[in-house]
Amino acid sequence: MRDIYLAKQRIAPIVLRTSLVSSPILEDHVGTSVYLKLEGLQETGSFKIRGAANKMLNLTEEEKTRGVIAVSTGNHGRAVSYVAKTLGIQAVICLSEGVPRNKIDALKHLGAEIVMHGKTYDDATEHAFRLQKKRGLTMIHPFDDPFVIAGQGTIGLELLEDLPEIDTAIVPLSGGGLISGIALALKSANPAIRVIGVTMDRAPVMYHSLKAGKPVEMKEEETIADALVGGLGPVNHYTFRMCQGYVGEAVLVSEEEIAEAMAFCLEQHRLVVEGGGAVGIAALLHRRVGELGRNVVVVLSGSNVDLPVLLKVAEKYRLPGG
Numbered sequence: 571m572r573d574i575y576l577a578k579q580r581i582a583p584i585v586l587r588t589s590l591v592s593s594p595i596l597e598d599h600v601g602t603s604v605y606l607k608l609e610g611l612q613e614t615g616s617f618k619i620r621g622a623a624n625k626m627l628n629l630t631e632e633e634k635t636r637g638v639i640a641v642s643t644g645n646h647g648r649a650v651s652y653v654a655k656t657l658g659i660q661a662v663i664c665l666s667e668g669v670p671r672n673k674i675d676a677l678k679h680l681g682a683e684i685v686m687h688g689k690t691y692d693d694a695t696e697h698a699f700r701l702q703k704k705r706g707l708t709m710i711h712p713f714d715d716p717f718v719i720a721g722q723g724t725i726g727l728e729l730l731e732d733l734p735e736i737d738t739a740i741v742p743l744s745g746g747g748l749i750s751g752i753a754l755a756l757k758s759a760n761p762a763i764r765v766i767g768v769t770m771d772r773a774p775v776m777y778h779s780l781k782a783g784k785p786v787e788m789k790e791e792e793t794i795a796d797a798l799v800g801g802l803g804p805v806n807h808y809t810f811r812m813c814q815g816y817v818g819e820a821v822l823v824s825e826e827e828i829a830e831a832m833a834f835c836l837e838q839h840r841l842v843v844e845g846g847g848a849v850g851i852a853a854l855l856h857r858r859v860g861e862l863g864r865n866v867v868v869v870l871s872g873s874n875v876d877l878p879v880l881l882k883v884a885e886k887y888r889l890p891g892g
Contacts, residue, residue, distance in 0.1 A: 571754065571755065571758040573720040574751065577620075577624040577717070577720040584653060585612065585620050585623055586613065588607060588608050588609055589607075589608045589611065590728070590732045590867070591605065591839075593606055593838075593839065600862060602864055602865070602866055604868065605868070606839070606841075606868050606870055609869060609872060610842065610843060610844070610871070614652045615645070615873045617869075617871050620725065621712075621718030621719065621722045621747060622649035623653045624720055625710050625711075625715060626638065626650070626657060626659065628717050629708060636705075636706050637659060637660035637708070638654060638660070638662070638710050639664065639705075639707040640662075640664070641663075641712065642663055642664070642669070643665075643797055644796065645846075645874055647663035647682070648680065648874070655680050655681055661682040662682065663683070663684055664687055664695070664697055665677075665684065665685070665686055665687075666689060666690050668690065668790070668796065668799065669796070672876040695801075713744070713748070713750075714803060714806055714807055714808050714809050715808070716808065718747050719750050719812070722750070723751030723754050724751075725869065726752040726754065727755050729867055735865045736756065736763060737764065738763070738765075738867070739756055739764070739867050739869065740768060740850040740859065740866065740867065740868045741767055741768070742767075742768060742846055742849050742871045743798070744846070745803075745809055748871060749813065753765040753816035764818045766818060766820070767813070767821070768823060768850050768858070769795070769821075769849060770795040770798055770823060770824075770828060770849065771825075772792070773799070774822060780814065788801065794825050794845035794879070795848075795849060796845065797871070797872055798849070821858040823856065827856050828845045828849055828852050829886070829887055830887045833883050834848075834855065835870070836884050843873055843875070846871060847872040847873065850868035850869060850870070854866075
């Protein structure tokens with residue numbers, strides 16, 4: 571917990587303290603108070619800037635001089651590139667062919683060196699580690715790193731400050747860095763707070779790993795929740811174990827349910843939310859979570875959705891009378 575407080579102080583000049591807003595329409599739907607944590611308002615459009623900033627601000631001067639490398643489905647790479655530019659560090663970002671064009675374009679504007687390799691996230695990961703060794707770079711892991719986890723945990727501190735009565739946090743689930751950090755902060759304050767992970771039903775690696783009791787590998791599938799794509803890596807040191815200990819329940823939502831949630835956010839709250847960020851809304855709309863408690867927070871983790879995709883989703887899932 572101390573590391574999360576240190577992270578909060580360290581990253582404050584770079585990271586936005588995001589808003590927590592109520593959702594009356596979701597409250598009517600589920601019968602309890604619902605609040606939305608708006609991480610899509612960050613400068614880079616997602617929560618990833620928190621962990622990236624905390625990790626990179628802890629680098630030695632020698633590590634900063636050599637430069638950093640990251641593998642990403644888009645949001646982590648954008649965060650690393652932004653922080654690197656802010657701190658004057660050279661960054662290399664490895665992406666697979668599956669990364670959406672809008673996220674690639676955003677990276678290019680930040681001045682990072684972009685390396686495209688392989689069809690999947692795991693392909694890009696293997697190549698990134700080869701480049702790291704060859705060029706002496708420091709890997710900024712997207713989730714399985716104590717500094718990254720602590721950085722994401724600052725969201726939990728903000729939730730406790732803004733809503734001390736929080737009973738349940740519903741958080742997107744992928745590699746586990748986000749939910750591990752938030753859960754550590756919340757449960758350190760009150761072990762009774764429930765933390766629920768939500769992910770897509772297409773190759774949900776952490777979900778099936780938790781079910782199996784050990785990290786598993788799965789073939790990557792195309793999904794509208796592209797930010798949640800990817801495996802746990804060849805060796806997982808932290809997040810799987812933390813998810814086992816802290817995540818009370820993990821649930822799945824379908825592609826159609828995620829798209830509907832994106833449209834809901836746009837129409838009902840005028841919020842742009844990408845597929846990976848909207849999974850918690852989908853879980854509430856379709857009653858995937860059992861016990862909610864009196865005060866529920868849904869973390870909307872990012873807003874980096876391709877405009878044509880958003881327009882298509884908005885048109886298809888427009889609510890009656892909308």
